Amino acid sequence: MTAASPPIPVISPEGNLSRYLQEIRKFPMLTVEDEYMLARSWQEHQDVQSAHKLVTSHLRLVAKIAMGYRGYGLPVSELISEGNLGLMHAVKRFDPERGFRLATYAMWWIRAAIQEYILHSWSLVKMGTTAAQKKLFFNLRKLKGKLNAIDEGDLSPENVTKIATDLEVPEQDVINMNRRLSAPDHSLNAPLRVDGEGEWQDWLVDDSETQETLLAEREELTGRRKLLNQSMKALNDRERHILMQRRLREDPMTLEDLSQEYGISRERVRQIEVRAFEKLQKAMKNAAIEQRLAT
Numbered sequence: 001m002t003a004a005s006p007p008i009p010v011i012s013p014e015g016n017l018s019r020y021l022q023e024i025r026k027f028p029m030l031t032v033e034d035e036y037m038l039a040r041s042w043q044e045h046q047d048v049q050s051a052h053k054l055v056t057s058h059l060r061l062v063a064k065i066a067m068g069y070r071g072y073g074l075p076v077s078e079l080i081s082e083g084n085l086g087l088m089h090a091v092k093r094f095d096p097e098r099g100f101r102l103a104t105y106a107m108w109w110i111r112a113a114i115q116e117y118i119l120h121s122w123s124l125v126k127m128g129t130t131a132a133q134k135k136l137f138f139n140l141r142k143l144k145g146k147l148n149a150i151d152e153g154d155l156s157p158e159n160v161t162k163i164a165t166d167l168e169v170p171e172q173d174v175i176n177m178n179r180r181l182s183a184p185d186h187s188l189n190a191p192l193r194v195d196g197e198g199e200w201q202d203w204l205v206d207d208s209e210t211q212e213t214l215l216a217e218r219e220e221l222t223g224r225r226k227l228l229n230q231s232m233k234a235l236n237d238r239e240r241h242i243l244m245q246r247r248l249r250e251d252p253m254t255l256e257d258l259s260q261e262y263g264i265s266r267e268r269v270r271q272i273e274v275r276a277f278e279k280l281q282k283a284m285k286n287a288a289i290e291q292r293l294a295t
Helices: 017-024 032-045 048-056 059-067 076-093 102-121 131-146 157-167 171-181 200-207 211-232 237-247 255-262 266-294
Strands: none
Touching (some): 076 102, 157 171, 237 255, 237 266, 255 266
């Protein structure tokens, strides 16, 4: 009979973030083989112990991602809690046979959960929650930083035009969003709690990585790139180009642009994109299985 798993640390608005961070560091990181076997055990047998280990080994990833959204004026504890829910959803749906690590898959669920919580908390319903609005909401601060306009109140007309053009949104939306997000930055020495226990800077320690972790991440990234490059050979030139332009660029090309480039309809471009992605997924899955059998 297996022993009960230690409970997942709970963080609340009144909780101590530093203590929570120390607690989640106690859970060990998983090797590729351990992660694969645990994921298979959960997927095939619904083994709760395995799912628990998958979740707890990635709590540090949630904390790190949540820290990237601390500029929206919401308690980090709440962002972490939402991110943990996203992590649990990722574990439920994770398929180890696709050849990717859980962290690579989970980060999208974690970010989505945190972003949806932020959008809900900021009550953006009146301004719209279209893809363009979300893109503006989560990229405005970064673009202001590039324009050295972080400390500006209302943006200059030139900066408004630049941001609106880059994000393909109306200039008035940029003005409205900037005013909505305008808030003074907080000192890193500001207390996390009313009683003064703990400071924001306590979290800076979590951003550091050990040499072993950096090396493992670098090797994993190299392996994924090699796997991707190898699998891309399964596509023909047109499929490869359309897929890269639509899914592998920071600023994807539109269906309209690609339809004009190839002299075909936008729907035809979309069909080619979907087919190419499915072929790539299948090729990567087969390549990952071959790698696993070869080791």
